[in-house]
Amino acid sequence: MVGMTDRPNGRGRPGYDLESLLQTAVKVFHERGYDGTSMEDLAKRLGITKSAIYYHVPSKEELLRLSVDRALDALFAVMEEHESREGPAIDRLHHVVRRSVEVLVDEQAFVTLLLRVRGNSKVERRAVARRREFDHLVGQLVTEAEREGSLRPDVDPALTSRLLFGMVNSLIEWYRPRQGLNTDDLADAVTKIAFDGLRAR
Amino acid sequence: MVGMTDRPNGRGRPGYDLESLLQTAVKVFHERGYDGTSMEDLAKRLGITKSAIYYHVPSKEELLRLSVDRALDALFAVMEEHESREGPAIDRLHHVVRRSVEVLVDEQAFVTLLLRVRGNSKVERRAVARRREFDHLVGQLVTEAEREGSLRPDVDPALTSRLLFGMVNSLIEWYRPRQGLNTDDLADAVTKIAFDGLRAR
Known part of the structure; x- marks a missing residue:
């Protein structure tokens, strides 16, 4: 999985970084269009929960801005x-x-x-x-x-x-x-x- | 209305031509995207019925082809x-x-x-x-x-x-x-x- 790191203790913050999130988001925006992409779609693609995305950014629009x-x-x-x-x-x-x-x-x-x-x-x-x-x-x-x-x-x-x-x-x-x-x-x-x-x- | 002609007798074929239909279709495709445009959308924009469009073309895809x-x-x-x-x-x-x-x-x-x-x-x-x-x-x-x-x-x-x-x-x-x-x-x-x-x- 892109940017996923091992977190053997299972605690703490999501184990991927904003950079990987952005790289994937921009890819999905191209495939489905920005309007056609939901945070749910992004979460699915990343194999993580929506709240793990919200840890990094408050909204889909913020991903676009970045x-x-x-x-x-x-x-x-x-x-x-x-x-x-x-x-x-x-x-x-x-x-x-x-x-x-x-x-x-x-x-x-x-x-x-x-x-x-x-x-x-x-x-x-x-x-x-x-x-x-x-x-x-x-x-x-x-x-x-x-x-x-x-x-x-x-x-x-x-x-x-x-x-x-x-x-x-x-x-x-x-x-x-x-x-x-x-x-x-x-x-x-x-x-x-x-x-x-x-x-x- | 684009391409609409006066048809005082009210009979016969729809009073606009394929050219006007195409000009409008391509405009609506740009605004809403081809996938996002229905024949209903086109009919509404032209102010005519869907069957009036089907008089000229069998499908939306045919409009794209043309x-x-x-x-x-x-x-x-x-x-x-x-x-x-x-x-x-x-x-x-x-x-x-x-x-x-x-x-x-x-x-x-x-x-x-x-x-x-x-x-x-x-x-x-x-x-x-x-x-x-x-x-x-x-x-x-x-x-x-x-x-x-x-x-x-x-x-x-x-x-x-x-x-x-x-x-x-x-x-x-x-x-x-x-x-x-x-x-x-x-x-x-x-x-x-x-x-x-x-x-x-």
Whole structure:
């Protein structure tokens, strides 16, 4: 059982951690949809009682919040990295795109959940707002790079950001680890195509 | 009411056509999910009886089939166009990408439905198989263009096709007509970024 540890004395707190709980929750949300998943479903899948889940989180919505925040925190952390903050805007943008690919691969299930959130609750609306904030930061980088003269001037910055992250985010639809394609190859392909195009030179 | 026509004599067949039925069905499928939509829901939305719907189609699944086929037929028609069949592979690929953007804009609701199909029924599996066939044709074009020496040789053709159509397909997530961005501008932006990259030259 995922994350279950031996508890020979049979006492005390449930023998699995929040991390395993989240990993399983996000998997079940994908299979059944968030709305279609009950705490009972999660308990069954984990082979534990509902109250053992409530030991960790007060509600299903809190599991959603923790899951989408995990994706969002990882993306915002990229923006805080030195290479995203110093140097020519085009290099910072390149770094952000490359690192975002890595985050998508590392946190694929969580980012997938984030990208499917539509704003149907307070938690979802907050996630949508944070996503917009991230998109806005990318948009600013694109605008700066265009002003700098290092990005083509004939495509609108907002449109550029959307297409760029449209390509990046598409990974969640088809990328599966262990297909003979590692994260580095993937990040290389994305940045080469996005910045230099498909055409041979 | 969408597609309702005046029928002063009150006799004969239901006074709306299959086209209006499909347009409404695809809208309701998006709102409630295909599984969550009943023929009763559709009838209510159209303001007609269920039997009026059954006059046009034998089942909800047939509405799904007609909807995804509409998207697929439009995409396969692009592959049949003269410019997709004659000339250097890179120009044919460019044409296919450009025209696919147009199909996505023209048939956005139907393509969106197609892209969300997961293979849970015979109709869905057939749609998934046709999608794969289309992806395969794109992959062949990319391979040919690479052999021709006109595409960069350092990115795998299968990966290139996926990223390329990842960018194209992302349109369905954010593109809304009448935002001051017409189909031509959109198709220009996609092909410029994909083929020549973001970097200024």
